[in-house]
Amino acid sequence: MSWDVVADVASTICLLGGAFLAFAAGVGVLRFPDLLARMHAGTKPQVLGLILMLAGLALRLRSGGAVWALVLVAVFQMLTAPVGAHLVGRAGFRTGKVRRELLVVDELSDDLAREATRRRAPVDDDPDDRPHPSAP
Amino acid sequence: MTAAVVICGVLIAAGAVLALIRVERGPSMLDRTVALDIVVTCLVAAVALYGALERRTDVVPILVVLSLVGFIGSVTIARFAAVEPQEARRVRTREEVQAEDEARLRSEEADAAGRAAARVLEADDALPDRSGPDDEEHGATPPEVVR
Numbered sequence: 001m002s003w004d005v006v007a008d009v010a011s012t013i014c015l016l017g018g019a020f021l022a023f024a025a026g027v028g029v030l031r032f033p034d035l036l037a038r039m040h041a042g043t044k045p046q047v048l049g050l051i052l053m054l055a056g057l058a059l060r061l062r063s064g065g066a067v068w069a070l071v072l073v074a075v076f077q078m079l080t081a082p083v084g085a086h087l088v089g090r091a092g093f094r095t096g097k098v099r100r101e102l103l104v105v106d107e108l109s110d111d112l113a114r115e116a117t118r119r120r121a122p123v124d125d126d127p128d129d130r131p132h133p134s135a136p
Numbered sequence: 137m138t139a140a141v142v143i144c145g146v147l148i149a150a151g152a153v154l155a156l157i158r159v160e161r162g163p164s165m166l167d168r169t170v171a172l173d174i175v176v177t178c179l180v181a182a183v184a185l186y187g188a189l190e191r192r193t194d195v196v197p198i199l200v201v202l203s204l205v206g207f208i209g210s211v212t213i214a215r216f217a218a219v220e221p222q223e224a225r226r227v228r229t230r231e232e233v234q235a236e237d238e239a240r241l242r243s244e245e246a247d248a249a250g251r252a253a254a255r256v257l258e259a260d261d262a263l264p265d266r267s268g269p270d271d272e273e274h275g276a277t278p279p280e281v282v283r
Contacts, residue, residue: 012140015188019144019151022181025174026154035166038158042170045151045177053184054199060188061196069196076203084173084207087214092166095217 007059014056021049034099035092039085046081050074141189148185152178166217169210176206 021044028041054070061067092098093108100106151174158171180202187195 008137011188012137015144015185016140016147018181019147019185022151022174022178023147023154024151025177026151029158029171029174030154035164035170038167038170042174042177045174045181050177050180050203053181057184057188057196060191061193063193066193066196069200073196073199073203076200077206080204080207084210084214087211088166088169091214091217092164095164095166097164097166097217 007062011056011059014052014059018045018049018051018053018056021045021052025049034102035097036089037102039089043081043085047078050077137189141185144185145182148178148181152182164217165213169213173206173210176202176209180206 025041025045028044029038032038032041051074054074058067058070094112100109155171155174155178159168159175162168162171180199183195183198183202187193187199
């Protein structure tokens with residue numbers, strides 16, 4: 001049993017894992033109830049699944065330049081996936097596409113409400129402009 | 137190897153198809169965006185699978201490009217969703233539409249009244265010889281005319 005066979009078997013296992021994660025993402029994005037849960041399902045093949053697929057491909061190719069390019073792919077994906085996820089989550093939350101009753105902790109809503117009241121009455125809430133304590 | 141590749145291909149295709157179903161159903165644009173991201177990821181996985189099957193190194197640049205541009209679509213749509221008003225995500229009820237129309241009408245009236253008052257003031261400046269009561273009357277009329 002040569003190292004080539006070992007690498008091929010490891011590559012096959014990695015490819016199977018990555019493909020399974022892609023399938024799991026499809027099931028999750030179809031079945032989960034709201035935007036954040038769907039995003040959660042969607043990140044599985046975006047990072048771990050992609051890395052598994054790339055590891056499988058690298059183990060199969062076994063040539064230096066291609067492997068470094070694949071490392072580059074993984075780095076790019078890890079740089080760009082959070083940007084997209086952040087913007088999608090932010091826009092979804094601020095435009096009310098997140099089901100609040102499904103959240104366990106929701107600190108952003110409280111902060112946004114406080115900010116909204118502060119903006120609506122900037123003079124009353126400004127600590128420098130508070131009415132004098134002796135005022136009736 | 138071939139059997140594993142077939143299994144992988146079936147799993148990836150099933151994932152892409154399920155994500156496409158979500159694209160079709162998705163209640164909001166952002167759900168569709170997330171689902172389309174998964175479709176792109178499935179595409180990357182399929183290209184990687186093909187490269188692994190055929191031992192082709194020339195598919196690697198495709199993966200680089202896909203991982204670089206894959207997020208642009210979701211970022212763009214998220215940007216547009218951020219400026220989209222709160223009410224645009226669902227069909228509004230009749231009462232909401234009515235209240236909104238009334239609010240818009242009121243603000244337009246206020247604008248028009250302000251403009252009319254400014255115009256009256258200008259006219260008063262241009263005609264300084266008019267009497268006082270007349271001016272007051274002019275100042276009071278424009279909102280009623282607009283209404």
